[in-house]
Structure formats: structure tokens, C-alpha cells
Amino acid sequence: MKHSAKQLFSISVPRKLLNKKSPVAIFDSGVGGLTVAKRLHSLMPGEKIVYFGDTARVPYGTKSHQIIKQYAIQIASFLVNFNPKIIIIACHSVSSLGKTFLEKKFRDFVFFDVIQPSAEEAVKVTRNKKIGVIGTPATISSNSYPSIIKKIDNNVEVYQKACPLLVPLVEEGWIDSDVADIIVKQYIQELLDSKIDTLVLGCTHYPLLKKTIKKITGPAITLVDASEATSRTVKEFLVSYGLLNSRMPKPPVLYFSDFPEYRRKIMSKFWNEKNLIIKKVNIEGRYNV
Numbered sequence: 134m135k136h137s138a139k140q141l142f143s144i145s146v147p148r149k150l151l152n153k154k155s156p157v158a159i160f161d162s163g164v165g166g167l168t169v170a171k172r173l174h175s176l177m178p179g180e181k182i183v184y185f186g187d188t189a190r191v192p193y194g195t196k197s198h199q200i201i202k203q204y205a206i207q208i209a210s211f212l213v214n215f216n217p218k219i220i221i222i223a224c225h226s227v228s229s230l231g232k233t234f235l236e237k238k239f240r241d242f243v244f245f246d247v248i249q250p251s252a253e254e255a256v257k258v259t260r261n262k263k264i265g266v267i268g269t270p271a272t273i274s275s276n277s278y279p280s281i282i283k284k285i286d287n288n289v290e291v292y293q294k295a296c297p298l299l300v301p302l303v304e305e306g307w308i309d310s311d312v313a314d315i316i317v318k319q320y321i322q323e324l325l326d327s328k329i330d331t332l333v334l335g336c337t338h339y340p341l342l343k344k345t346i347k348k349i350t351g352p353a354i355t356l357v358d359a360s361e362a363t364s365r366t367v368k369e370f371l372v373s374y375g376l377l378n379s380r381m382p383k384p385p386v387l388y389f390s391d392f393p394e395y396r397r398k399i400m401s402k403f404w405n406e407k408n409l410i411i412k413k414v415n416i417e418g419r420y421n422v
């Protein structure tokens with residue numbers, strides 16, 4: 134049976150945003166959300182991407198829910214100036230607080246989070262119904278993954294582990310290193326002992342550590358990457374609403390709240406594309422909430 138766009142997404146898109154030429158806005162606490170932006174760009178090259186990474190205040194995952202909400206509102210206040218057709222919360226630590234607080238404050242805009250698509254994907258791929266989730270302390274303590282997964286299939290068991298050291302490791306570009314091997318092993322061993330067959334990378338920074346994680350989990354465990362699941366969902370949405378922009382590819386514009394010169398060198402580890410436009414913007418002074 135074919136579902137209508139409304140049945141699939143239960144979203145009513147404000148009329149004025151029904152413009153396929155508008156950009157797709159994506160944000161994260163730092164460079165992790167680039168995994169989503171990059172995947173989206175390769176899946177939908179005609180989309181204009183405006184990215185914001187809050188590198189001045191990363192990490193979010195070790196901060197209180199109240200501060201994370203406040204930061205997310207500041208970021209959205211900046212991004213709505215681009216009149217984006219959708220805003221992707223490419224950060225699990227923000228997504229884990231639910232997107233309602235953003236939807237209520239920015240009523241004219243459509244938000245997508247990274248948790249729902251990843252949870253659905255995990256339930257789809259698990260065979261033994263034992264799913265592991267790794268994420269920041271904020272994401273894990275919110276219990277978002279277990280509650281969303283249980284709503285989809287109550288028979289699934291979810292094992293979670295907070296991994297606070299992984300975000301700083303990725304931000305510094307220590308992706309393929311012995312240190313990463315040791316830390317990842319230390320974090321995920323207890324999930325492997327629980328005989329999970331699926332592991333959700335519940336932080337958008339973690340796909341950058343995929344090689345290391347795969348080395349430790351071995352080939353039998355399926356990794357669920359939010360960038361894949363979210364980009365597919367977003368594409369389905371844009372197609373359903375006739376909002377997909379298939380024009381000439383535009384270089385993504387990446388805004389960061391801080392970008393010290395030395396980061397330019399490690400940027401290629403996150404997104405090795407010559408045409409990226411990188412800008413620095415101070416949102417804290419301009420968008421106080």
C-alpha cells in the first residue's frame with residue numbers, strides 16, 4: 134500500500150516554506166554533524182546545505198539538559214535567517230531532549246532529529262533483538278533510545294553505554310589511533326558481553342570512528358549510522374512534498390562558532406572536499422535567549 138506524505142511524516146509544512154530552492158540547515162555541537170551533512174550532500178547533491186557547528190562550546194553531551202536546550206535555541210535562531218525548508222538536528226544530545234521545544238519556539242519551521250530514524254533502522258536490522266547504543270552522557274541519561282525502540286518493538290532489549298571521551302577525540306582528529314582503539318574497547322566491551330548483534334552509533338561524531346569500532350565489534354555486529362538513516366528519511370520527506378532540489382550542486386557553507394587556524398588542517402579528515410566554504414560566526418552575542 135502506498136502511503137501519502139502526510140501519513141508518513143504527520144508534518145504540516147507551512148506554506149511559505151514550500152520552496153524547493155531554500156536550503157537545508159543542519160547543526161551540531163561541533164564537527165560530528167558533518168557526517169550527516171556529507172551523507173546528505175552525496176545523496177542529494179542539488180540541495181544547498183547551511184551547516185552550523187558550535188565548536189566554541191563543544192562538547193554538549195556532558196552539559197545539563199537546560200544548557201543544551203538554550204544552546205540549541207540560539208543556533209536555531211541563527212539558522213532560521215536562511216529561511217531553510219528543513220532544519221536537521223544532527224546532534225543526538227539535542228535530539229534526545231525531543232524536538233518539541235524547538236518546534237514550539239520556531240513554529241514556521243520543520244525539524245528533523247537523528248534518533249527516530251536510527252532507532253527505526255536498528256529495530257529493522259537486529260536479528261536477535263539485542264541492540265546496543267553508545268552515546269554521550271546526555272543522550273544515554275535521557276533514555277530516548279530505549280523508549281523509542283520499545284515503542285517500535287517491545288520485545289527488543291536495549292543495552293546502553295555513555296562514552297564521554299569519544300567526542301573530544303574526534304574533534305581533535307584522533308580518528309585512527311591506538312588511543313582510540315583502547316578507549317573504544319574499554320567502552321563497548323560490556324555491550325559485546327551482552328551479546329548484542331546491532332550497535333547504534335548514538336552520536337553523530339562516532340561514524341568518524343567507524344573503522345576503529347568495527348575492528349573491535351568484528352563483522353557480525355551491524356553498526357547503525359545516524360547519517361545514513363537520517364539522510365534517507367529526509368530524502369523521502371523532500372520527495373514526498375515535492376521539495377527536492379535537483380539543480381546544479383552548490384558548495385556547502387559551514388559556519389562554526391570558533392575555528393582556530395590549526396583546525397583547517399584536520400578539516401580534511403571530516404570532509405575532504407575542495408569547495409567547502411568555511412565561515413566563523415559568533416552566535417552567543419547575537420542570539421541571546
Ligand code: DGL
Pocket residue numbers: 161162163165166191192193194195223224225226227269272300335336337338
Ligand atoms: N555530535 C553530538 C551528538 O550527536 C556530540 C555531542 C557533544 O558535543 O557531546 O550527540
